[in-house]
Amino acid sequence: MIRTALKTVFAHKLRLALTALSVMIGVAFIAGTFIFTDTIDQTFNDLFDDLFEGQDVIVQGETEFDVGFSGPPPMDADVLDAVLAVPGVEAAEGSVGGMAIIYDLEGEAIVPTGPPTIGGSMTEDLRLAGNVDLRDGRTPEGSSEVAIDARTAEDNNIAVGDVVKVQTPTEVAEYEVTAIIGFGESDNLAGATFAGFELATAQRLFELEGQYSSIVVIGEEGTNPDLLRSSIATVLPEGVEAVTAADESAAQSEALSESLGFLQTALLVFALVAVFVASFIIQNTFRIIVRQRQKELALMRAVGATGGQVVWMVVIEAIVVGLVASVLGIAFGFVIAQGLTSVMAAIGFDLPSTTAPLATRTIIVGVAVGLGVTVAAAVLPAVRASRIPPVAALQDVDVRLRMSDRRRTIIGSVVLVAGVALILNGLFGDILDLGPLNELTAIGVGALMVFLAVSMLSSLIVKPFARFLGWPLPSVDNLTGTLAVENSVRKPRRTATTASALMIGLALVAFFFILGDSIKASAGAAIEEGLRADYVVSVTGFSGGFSPALGEELAASDEFDAVTSLRFGFWDRDGSDEFLMGIDTETVDRTIFLGVTQGSVAALGEGGVMVHEDTMSDAGWVLGDTVPMGFATSGLQQVPIVGEYTENGIVSANFLVGLDFYEENFEGFGTDVDFVLAAKAADGVALEDSRAAIEAAAVDYPNVEVRDQAEYRQSQEDQVNQLLVMFNALLILAVIIAVFGIANTLALSIFERTREIGLLRAVGMSRRQTKRMIRWEAIIVAIIGAALGIVVGLFFGIVVTAAMGAQGIDVLSIPSVQIFGLIIFGAVAGLLAAMLPARRAAKLNILEAIAYE
Amino acid sequence: MTSTQAPLTGAIAARIDNGAKIYGEGDTEVRALDGVSAQFESGRFTAIMGPSGSGKSTLLHCVAGLDVLSNGKVFIGDIELGSLNDKDLTLLRREKVGFVFQAFNLIPTLTARENVLLPLLIAGDDHDEQWFEQVVGILGIDDRLSHRPSELSGGQQQRVAAARALVSRPAIVFADEPSGNLDSKSAAELLDFMRRAVKEFGQTIVMVTHDPVAASYADRVVFLEDGKIVDELLDPTPDSVLDRMRQFGA
Ligand SMILES: Nc1ncnc2c1ncn2[C@@H]1O[C@H](COP(=O)(O)OP(=O)(O)OP(=O)(O)O)[C@@H](O)[C@H]1O
Numbered sequence A: 001m002i003r004t005a006l007k008t009v010f011a012h013k014l015r016l017a018l019t020a021l022s023v024m025i026g027v028a029f030i031a032g033t034f035i036f037t038d039t040i041d042q043t044f045n046d047l048f049d050d051l052f053e054g055q056d057v058i059v060q061g062e063t064e065f066d067v068g069f070s071g072p073p074p075m076d077a078d079v080l081d082a083v084l085a086v087p088g089v090e091a092a093e094g095s096v097g098g099m100a101i102i103y104d105l106e107g108e109a110i111v112p113t114g115p116p117t118i119g120g121s122m123t124e125d126l127r128l129a130g131n132v133d134l135r136d137g138r139t140p141e142g143s144s145e146v147a148i149d150a151r152t153a154e155d156n157n158i159a160v161g162d163v164v165k166v167q168t169p170t171e172v173a174e175y176e177v178t179a180i181i182g183f184g185e186s187d188n189l190a191g192a193t194f195a196g197f198e199l200a201t202a203q204r205l206f207e208l209e210g211q212y213s214s215i216v217v218i219g220e221e222g223t224n225p226d227l228l229r230s231s232i233a234t235v236l237p238e239g240v241e242a243v244t245a246a247d248e249s250a251a252q253s254e255a256l257s258e259s260l261g262f263l264q265t266a267l268l269v270f271a272l273v274a275v276f277v278a279s280f281i282i283q284n285t286f287r288i289i290v291r292q293r294q295k296e297l298a299l300m301r302a303v304g305a306t307g308g309q310v311v312w313m314v315v316i317e318a319i320v321v322g323l324v325a326s327v328l329g330i331a332f333g334f335v336i337a338q339g340l341t342s343v344m345a346a347i348g349f350d351l352p353s354t355t356a357p358l359a360t361r362t363i364i365v366g367v368a369v370g371l372g373v374t375v376a377a378a379v380l381p382a383v384r385a386s387r388i389p390p391v392a393a394l395q396d397v398d399v400r401l402r403m404s405d406r407r408r409t410i411i412g413s414v415v416l417v418a419g420v421a422l423i424l425n426g427l428f429g430d431i432l433d434l435g436p437l438n439e440l441t442a443i444g445v446g447a448l449m450v451f452l453a454v455s456m457l458s459s460l461i462v463k464p465f466a467r468f469l470g471w472p473l474p475s476v477d478n479l480t481g482t483l484a485v486e487n488s489v490r491k492p493r494r495t496a497t498t499a500s501a502l503m504i505g506l507a508l509v510a511f512f513f514i515l516g517d518s519i520k521a522s523a524g525a526a527i528e529e530g531l532r533a534d535y536v537v538s539v540t541g542f543s544g545g546f547s548p549a550l551g552e553e554l555a556a557s558d559e560f561d562a563v564t565s566l567r568f569g570f571w572d573r574d575g576s577d578e579f580l581m582g583i584d585t586e587t588v589d590r591t592i593f594l595g596v597t598q599g600s601v602a603a604l605g606e607g608g609v610m611v612h613e614d615t616m617s618d619a620g621w622v623l624g625d626t627v628p629m630g631f632a633t634s635g636l637q638q639v640p641i642v643g644e645y646t647e648n649g650i651v652s653a654n655f656l657v658g659l660d661f662y663e664e665n666f667e668g669f670g671t672d673v674d675f676v677l678a679a680k681a682a683d684g685v686a687l688e689d690s691r692a693a694i695e696a697a698a699v700d701y702p703n704v705e706v707r708d709q710a711e712y713r714q715s716q717e718d719q720v721n722q723l724l725v726m727f728n729a730l731l732i733l734a735v736i737i738a739v740f741g742i743a744n745t746l747a748l749s750i751f752e753r754t755r756e757i758g759l760l761r762a763v764g765m766s767r768r769q770t771k772r773m774i775r776w777e778a779i780i781v782a783i784i785g786a787a788l789g790i791v792v793g794l795f796f797g798i799v800v801t802a803a804m805g806a807q808g809i810d811v812l813s814i815p816s817v818q819i820f821g822l823i824i825f826g827a828v829a830g831l832l833a834a835m836l837p838a839r840r841a842a843k844l845n846i847l848e849a850i851a852y853e
Numbered sequence B: 001m002t003s004t005q006a007p008l009t010g011a012i013a014a015r016i017d018n019g020a021k022i023y024g025e026g027d028t029e030v031r032a033l034d035g036v037s038a039q040f041e042s043g044r045f046t047a048i049m050g051p052s053g054s055g056k057s058t059l060l061h062c063v064a065g066l067d068v069l070s071n072g073k074v075f076i077g078d079i080e081l082g083s084l085n086d087k088d089l090t091l092l093r094r095e096k097v098g099f100v101f102q103a104f105n106l107i108p109t110l111t112a113r114e115n116v117l118l119p120l121l122i123a124g125d126d127h128d129e130q131w132f133e134q135v136v137g138i139l140g141i142d143d144r145l146s147h148r149p150s151e152l153s154g155g156q157q158q159r160v161a162a163a164r165a166l167v168s169r170p171a172i173v174f175a176d177e178p179s180g181n182l183d184s185k186s187a188a189e190l191l192d193f194m195r196r197a198v199k200e201f202g203q204t205i206v207m208v209t210h211d212p213v214a215a216s217y218a219d220r221v222v223f224l225e226d227g228k229i230v231d232e233l234l235d236p237t238p239d240s241v242l243d244r245m246r247q248f249g250a
């Protein structure tokens, strides 16, 4: 039995290859995601292991909750003396760090788009330096020397002895480069630029005089780090803790990995979409295969094979296809991972080119998904195959094994309603309590159900739809057009499934188009209504913030009437991260419209928190309630609600506090920098003058961007567009799989219609006409897929946008040009899919086709 | 008897000169046609007979431009097929040649009417409605024109195929066992129509058959054996054909 099955598999290599290809792409995407994130994980693990190399204990400010990358609060310098006095301590040094931007020799600031610009003190005792090593030169000394990382040096042709400008929170000054440093094997810290100073200089530059961010300790030969840690802990003042270097390294790399977990999840979701699309292709292929082998299978039944054996024959073929595809997919995953790494490099995250070894998890998941999906998709056709009665071998008619249209309609409708219900429930909640099923999963499962249902139901409308699409065809392309339309509706379910595979990818593209356009429109409306300021100054990339001095300078100048600074901060809301904006309550009325409905901005100036109306009502809070807010420095605070506002479009936070409150709770935390400035020009000042003034002031701040209202709006749109491009690029894989699907189905259908094509050729159809006929058919199928996709995408887009009012997306905007463009895209995809099958059909040998049985 | 197209007595619709068709090489070499020369006059109905494997289909395919000879020449009218490329051959088949095969003659997605008009539709040419109606009328399929092939009987399907072969008024029609799958009554109807097409409209038909009765509808029978023409018979009757066949042990 197995041997017979295997023989058929290998007798149809092309079919095997095309089917496997679709699964392979999906598996490769999954494997690539894992390999990519594993590589990042390993990179960071290595990085932190190296950074803490040779160190035993780290002494640092204690935080109330995990603050991730903002770093712990500083401690007094005299803690070092206490630590040095602990028995068993061999050496210890304090260090400080902060933001520092290096300028190149032409005087341009070097600001990577993604990674941060770091500055810090260099240890005197090299044993304490971790893996930091001097590639060239000597450790900087005094107030005008700096060490820079090897990558920055190399990329900008900076050598020891050159003089460069460096900006720190206090000043922009010139320093002589005395050292080029590396970090073990790496030339930099995951893409960040680094400027190292002598300790005293660093303390002054980072405004941490008499303080340390952390103290690095190494114990005497043979000391146990855990014991050393305990003894150091006993001498530390309150608010300062000691951790072993190993723990700190693990904690930091874990924090980074966690922040990348989102990336992994997002990529996996796109990979699963691809696999889902592939499952349609597989199911279709096996259905066609079973049909084509109907006689053969019936003959096997007639000579005594049981129904179960027939199922096995088909399933074995699926297993072979699934295994081959999974293995190839995992191998191809390395290419995808490399591609993702390049994309990251392109947006500024420099990851080493080494790739993580293949994790067992990657292999297991890859094979499980590849094999599982293939076999699952083949089971239905296999079971149908087993129902082929033995007499079918003797009859010339097709045995109809498919579900009746009535059953199809009923099942399809039920699945559709259930799917829509799940989505709506996930989006708007509280209709039905789903218990452990969380909202996103509900939406995801609902979306899958909608896709399945539409695919089932669409076979019912394929006929009229294709005829409708095709009605102008005969007048354009007489016979080939008619034949193409008729061929496309011959097997409505086959066409429906093929079209559905394309539908999925295009529905998601349409969905992102609508959501993106709505976000842009909402942001535009928010800016129009909410931004009273003429200019918005914001920080570029992830460089944190910029010195409040800029805001002060602008506020003091005659050209400006009001300058509002906004500061960003994380806080702990019942164990999960939430963020707030600290705002200048005195000027905000003139720069940003908040739509205060209860309380007042003036009251916010006195303390307390102002909450967005939707958050208020979701949490059931009323004015005067207290919100428990956990801050890294000041710990848990009970903060009274002193106001409610409706417009969060510009401040983009649902919690607002005054700047005094902000400073109290984020003191010394590296976050006491401005994040955004909203500046309103004084009355009567010409546009050119205010612009010139603000540009001139901003010159000294290389990581800020000055935008007027129109530019600000454009920048918001650009951000959304960038995300759209990224999502659509990820969806391309799903679309490519669908194109393979169309090609595969066409090829198999052409194989079925060999005689017919032979006949057409015999009575005078030219090769070109044959090709055209196949192309039209593919285009019709693809346009059906695109149209279905647009319908489903519109639904998703509209309901999701409706559900996102609380996130400030309150305008629904449907980009009709892009949406319509998807139809044309679909047609082009169909044309591409038809390329090979059409050529095959045209090359068909007429005599063989006529003789074909 | 009125004829819309008078037979051009003596004109040659197609001819094959010393045609050879060789399949395979060395040990596996098969000479499907081995030096065949024959002429098919305009306005005549020729039957080709011979034992299975004698090369009948091969001869038909080669003369009809569906296959190419290994050696020798084929002419349709005065066009030598060997000089034509694929595109010209396709055009020639479309314009000058009609076909009726043993089975699978019709496109399942097209109606009977569209199937009849297939060569003209492919060419994008207008058809002569009067001629069309005459043809389908004689064939008795005028009330079946809007049906799909799956809704027609085997005999009706073959008649639709015959109508298709005639509707474009080709120079020559080739039929490979057109009645092979039909019962004797349907076969008789089809063959009778083919003979009428020759007699009344001056159509030229070349038909391969195994059946002496079918062959008796023709004006002439050519006997093939081992790729060679071994005999021919004018104005055949079933009996005279059977006699000849016995003679050759077929
Ligand atoms: N494509 C091919 N390759 C190899 N040999 C072939 C091919 N086509 C035909 N032949 C051989 O050529 C010879 C003539 O075949 P042909 O089909 O013309 O016979 P036929 O007279 O039509 O037979 P039948 O009455 O059975 O239809 C046979 O021996 C056949 O095996």
Ligand SMILES: [Mg+2]
Residues within 6 Å of the ligand: B056, B057, B058
């Ligand atoms: Mg034959």
